[in-house]
Amino acid sequence: MIQDFTNATGLVYYWGYGNRILPCKNDAGSCEYLEAIYHGHQLSVLYSWIMWVVIAALLLLALTIQLFTRFAPTSSRIDGESKSASRGGLYRGTRGFLASFRRRLLPESLAGMFGHVSRVQLLALAGICAYLFIFTMVGIVYKKWVTPIKKSTLHNTRTGLGPWSDRIGIMAYALTPLTLLLASRESLLSLVTGIPHHHFMFLHRWSGRIIYVQSALHTIGWTVIEAKLYQPQPTVYKTLMAHQYIIFGVVAMLFLTFLTIFSTTAVIKRTGYEFFRKTHLIIATLYIGACWGHWDLLQCWMIASFAILAIDMGSRWIRFGLIHTGFKNGSHGKHLFLSMHPHSY
Numbered sequence: 001m002i003q004d005f006t007n008a009t010g011l012v013y014y015w016g017y018g019n020r021i022l023p024c025k026n027d028a029g030s031c032e033y034l035e036a037i038y039h040g041h042q043l044s045v046l047y048s049w050i051m052w053v054v055i056a057a058l059l060l061l062a063l064t065i066q067l068f069t070r071f072a073p074t075s076s077r078i079d080g081e082s083k084s085a086s087r088g089g090l091y092r093g094t095r096g097f098l099a100s101f102r103r104r105l106l107p108e109s110l111a112g113m114f115g116h117v118s119r120v121q122l123l124a125l126a127g128i129c130a131y132l133f134i135f136t137m138v139g140i141v142y143k144k145w146v147t148p149i150k151k152s153t154l155h156n157t158r159t160g161l162g163p164w165s166d167r168i169g170i171m172a173y174a175l176t177p178l179t180l181l182l183a184s185r186e187s188l189l190s191l192v193t194g195i196p197h198h199h200f201m202f203l204h205r206w207s208g209r210i211i212y213v214q215s216a217l218h219t220i221g222w223t224v225i226e227a228k229l230y231q232p233q234p235t236v237y238k239t240l241m242a243h244q245y246i247i248f249g250v251v252a253m254l255f256l257t258f259l260t261i262f263s264t265t266a267v268i269k270r271t272g273y274e275f276f277r278k279t280h281l282i283i284a285t286l287y288i289g290a291c292w293g294h295w296d297l298l299q300c301w302m303i304a305s306f307a308i309l310a311i312d313m314g315s316r317w318i319r320f321g322l323i324h325t326g327f328k329n330g331s332h333g334k335h336l337f338l339s340m341h342p343h344s345y
Contacts, residue, residue: 040167053133140164158229186319219249284309
């Protein structure tokens with residue numbers, strides 16, 4: 001917003017962000033700040049996609065292990081009149097590793113703090129938190145620029161808080177599809193890993209809380225910048241709040257606050273599970289739409305979120321219809337479930 005687009009001689013496209021004017025015709029401090037903003041944005045996009053590459057790689061590994069343990073080739077050996085089927089050393093090693101994994105990571109830990117959850121769930125949560133913390137902080141230019149305001153004796157104070165606030169907001173957007181995927185009952189994660197969907201609900205709840213913290217910090221950061229560091233006040237802040245994308249951002253934050261408060265155990269006990277279930281789905285859908293309106297240049301994450309919701313709800317209704325038309329009943333339904341989730345019993 002500090003660039004002069006009316007006299008632009010060259011524009012550089014940035015995915016997920018506004019175009020940049022080159023060469024910069026502002027004062028030296030503002031130009032240096034713009035460089036920090038755009039460079040920080042490029043890194044933010046890179047780190048958000050790396051996060052999903054890591055998630056995809058882990059799911060591919062889980063699927064490979066599941067298929068290998070179920071369909072590993074056998075070799076037959078005839079010894080006299082006895083015949084025995086044996087599998088290779090790789091198969092036995094994989095089974096041994098999985099047995100050791102279950103023995104060490106499936107027991108519960110920190111039940112007083114997190115409830116009845118396994119160590120592997122806590123390990124997954126710790127991994128998400130560590131990645132987000134590290135890559136929210138690195139690559140930010142931590143510096144202050146005091147820049148003049150034309151035709152005024154006032155100055156703007158520009159800091160690394162701007163790129164940092166953008167970074168944490170982008171990470172929250174990128175985490176949204178994963179949070180919805182973790183809540184899906186007709187779960188792709190269950191199909192890939194063989195783990196029943198309810199085991200992912202712990203991560204769904206905590207990833208939602210992480211998104212709330214990220215969004216709150218993003219909001220606080222830009223509020224400090226626009227209401228305090230930029231001058232003159234309150235003109236700058238009032239002008240900002242009149243923008244449509246800011247209004248959508250405020251609405252999204254209100255929806256997210258509702259989702260966070262009304263998903264706590266104490267509130268669910270007071271309002272009832274059916275109220276929670278229905279309002280959670282409706283408000284979550286509205287929240288995704290508000291996020292799209294807030295920053296449509298990163299709509300890819302919201303499109304993915306809407307797609308996950310649509311697939312999950314569509315699968316539920318298809319299953320509902322199959323059950324009530326007699327196609328999926330009795331042993332047929334059980335056999336189908338076991339074929340998708342072999343480790344559920």
